[in-house]
Amino acid sequence: MKLAIFGYGNLGRGVEYAVQQNPDAELVGVFTRRDPASVRTQTGVPVYAANDVLAHRDEIDVLIICGGSATDLPVLTPALAKDFCVVDSFDTHAKIPAHFEAVDAAAAAGGKLALISCGWDPGMFSLARMYANAILPDGKDYTFWGRGVSQGHSDAIRRIPGVLDARQYTVPIESALAAVRSGAQPELTTREKHLRECYVVAAEGADKQAIETAIKTMPNYFADYDTTVTFITADEMKANHSALPHGGCVIRSGSTGADGAHRHTIEYALKLDSNPEFTASVLVAFARAIHRMAQRGETGCRTVFEIAPADLSPLTREQLRKSML
Amino acid sequence: MKLAIFGYGNLGRGVEYAVQQNPDAELVGVFTRRDPASVRTQTGVPVYAANDVLAHRDEIDVLIICGGSATDLPVLTPALAKDFCVVDSFDTHAKIPAHFEAVDAAAAAGGKLALISCGWDPGMFSLARMYANAILPDGKDYTFWGRGVSQGHSDAIRRIPGVLDARQYTVPIESALAAVRSGAQPELTTREKHLRECYVVAAEGADKQAIETAIKTMPNYFADYDTTVTFITADEMKANHSALPHGGCVIRSGSTGADGAHRHTIEYALKLDSNPEFTASVLVAFARAIHRMAQRGETGCRTVFEIAPADLSPLTREQLRKSML
Numbered sequence: 042m043k044l045a046i047f048g049y050g051n052l053g054r055g056v057e058y059a060v061q062q063n064p065d066a067e068l069v070g071v072f073t074r075r076d077p078a079s080v081r082t083q084t085g086v087p088v089y090a091a092n093d094v095l096a097h098r099d100e101i102d103v104l105i106i107c108g109g110s111a112t113d114l115p116v117l118t119p120a121l122a123k124d125f126c127v128v129d130s131f132d133t134h135a136k137i138p139a140h141f142e143a144v145d146a147a148a149a150a151g152g153k154l155a156l157i158s159c160g161w162d163p164g165m166f167s168l169a170r171m172y173a174n175a176i177l178p179d180g181k182d183y184t185f186w187g188r189g190v191s192q193g194h195s196d197a198i199r200r201i202p203g204v205l206d207a208r209q210y211t212v213p214i215e216s217a218l219a220a221v222r223s224g225a226q227p228e229l230t231t232r233e234k235h236l237r238e239c240y241v242v243a244a245e246g247a248d249k250q251a252i253e254t255a256i257k258t259m260p261n262y263f264a265d266y267d268t269t270v271t272f273i274t275a276d277e278m279k280a281n282h283s284a285l286p287h288g289g290c291v292i293r294s295g296s297t298g299a300d301g302a303h304r305h306t307i308e309y310a311l312k313l314d315s316n317p318e319f320t321a322s323v324l325v326a327f328a329r330a331i332h333r334m335a336q337r338g339e340t341g342c343r344t345v346f347e348i349a350p351a352d353l354s355p356l357t358r359e360q361l362r363k364s365m366l
Numbered sequence: 367m368k369l370a371i372f373g374y375g376n377l378g379r380g381v382e383y384a385v386q387q388n389p390d391a392e393l394v395g396v397f398t399r400r401d402p403a404s405v406r407t408q409t410g411v412p413v414y415a416a417n418d419v420l421a422h423r424d425e426i427d428v429l430i431i432c433g434g435s436a437t438d439l440p441v442l443t444p445a446l447a448k449d450f451c452v453v454d455s456f457d458t459h460a461k462i463p464a465h466f467e468a469v470d471a472a473a474a475a476g477g478k479l480a481l482i483s484c485g486w487d488p489g490m491f492s493l494a495r496m497y498a499n500a501i502l503p504d505g506k507d508y509t510f511w512g513r514g515v516s517q518g519h520s521d522a523i524r525r526i527p528g529v530l531d532a533r534q535y536t537v538p539i540e541s542a543l544a545a546v547r548s549g550a551q552p553e554l555t556t557r558e559k560h561l562r563e564c565y566v567v568a569a570e571g572a573d574k575q576a577i578e579t580a581i582k583t584m585p586n587y588f589a590d591y592d593t594t595v596t597f598i599t600a601d602e603m604k605a606n607h608s609a610l611p612h613g614g615c616v617i618r619s620g621s622t623g624a625d626g627a628h629r630h631t632i633e634y635a636l637k638l639d640s641n642p643e644f645t646a647s648v649l650v651a652f653a654r655a656i657h658r659m660a661q662r663g664e665t666g667c668r669t670v671f672e673i674a675p676a677d678l679s680p681l682t683r684e685q686l687r688k689s690m691l
Binding site for chain 1: 383387466494495497499501503632633635644651673674676679687
């Protein structure tokens, strides 16, 4: 299958690496809204201007759109889905139904197939929730994130006056995790599930106490959590906080049998050194499925729920039965 | 959907309970090879003779076959797949390809749809392996079972002269699990992954030392493991070892990025109070999918790999996008 990347940031670079691990995939090119001459890819794959993408229509089986969910994807995915089979990682949960409708209309009109909201959350975590709910109708869902870097929360700290740089780690609270894993089905508040650890580089002469207060009282982002703030130097930031680890787990705790006498716990957990590279690896596997489904004549928009797992694998059905079942 | 149970042991009773948790499912009846008058169901569902199943052909959307993999299912599933949409939990991994061929031929000939090897291993563990392999092509798989009762190993102990009853627990070794979860990708021998704990009721005057030796040196079952043998009374067996808990986890540890610099761990873990009831809950969710796919005109045999997750859920695609993605 011939893939292309639209948008070349951390996620796009991750897709470039992921394609190299899949011998049945070939990377046709990277499309960027920057000056193509200014972009150097990791593996020497050609770089084109975003505006020229239509000229490459016939060379691309699936276009992987690597943009932000706030402003990029709501415009890009519907615009491109008319002419390309596309995969995106749109992750604003509340706006997924509207995004789906827009992409579905475009893809159906163009006779193409699209997949939205692919990655790990939404994506693999959504699948974990859905399978577990179908198996244990009588139960309770829990999602924990971390330990990992939240880009949105890091950005929010950077907007505070006097802050030069910041990194925020979301940290699940071990005692809450243990209670959930025990099958006790606890009711947990926001504060009881996660801590927020902040590392901040302050400008010289900045009022650190004011910065700390501004962080800890910030509504939506930090006010509902126990938050720690640690001031560090720019060198320490670079040395110790350059990576983008993340992860978390989806747990469903449920009951079966006479009067729900038997408890069961289903857990799906991820521990990721690189959030964007893992997300990219998920995108490439699902691009394979979209390519196959499009070849079978399917059109319109899909989510991860509608993809038969076998379509993600380079193995044949027979090989899968023999080696994975 | 109208379901029926063929074979009424622990698994069949589990299916009966699971149907009660699914408002869109109705249990038409239980079919047994025993005298139907001797079987009392948990919920008052009618019991019929196995030989009369064809007379109920038009009342049943999916027949869930609850039999043993050694001798029952290789015969029953192909025989029934000609006239019914069927789901089974065939779990002899090495014989799955042959079982698939037999069931596929029967189902295709009868214009019916069948699903084999459904449950948690094979089943949900197979899906966990397949998804994780598709996402991380460069990596290593690990499966740990337990802490849980192995029926096969318990039966093997019961066949030793002087043994009245036995229960064998498979126990994953914590240090091995920790090494795998760390991303270190260790090479582990059979002995390094699991312990086997045996509880044995000996006949009066039996040679306990001989029984212990017979267990610990039994090829295939125990010789390759560190095994503990504890003699208990029949009352202790009943009081402390009547349940059938099980579980385990599938872990894939893999790398992405430049020179595989970033490590990732994907883990799917189950902790089950009742192995048969959980397996039954999986069977009922997949029976829903088989019913829907059959209504769309599909025929032949499938595995869990070929079932789109959305087909397992009672929710509509729109509800799934809104609540689970």
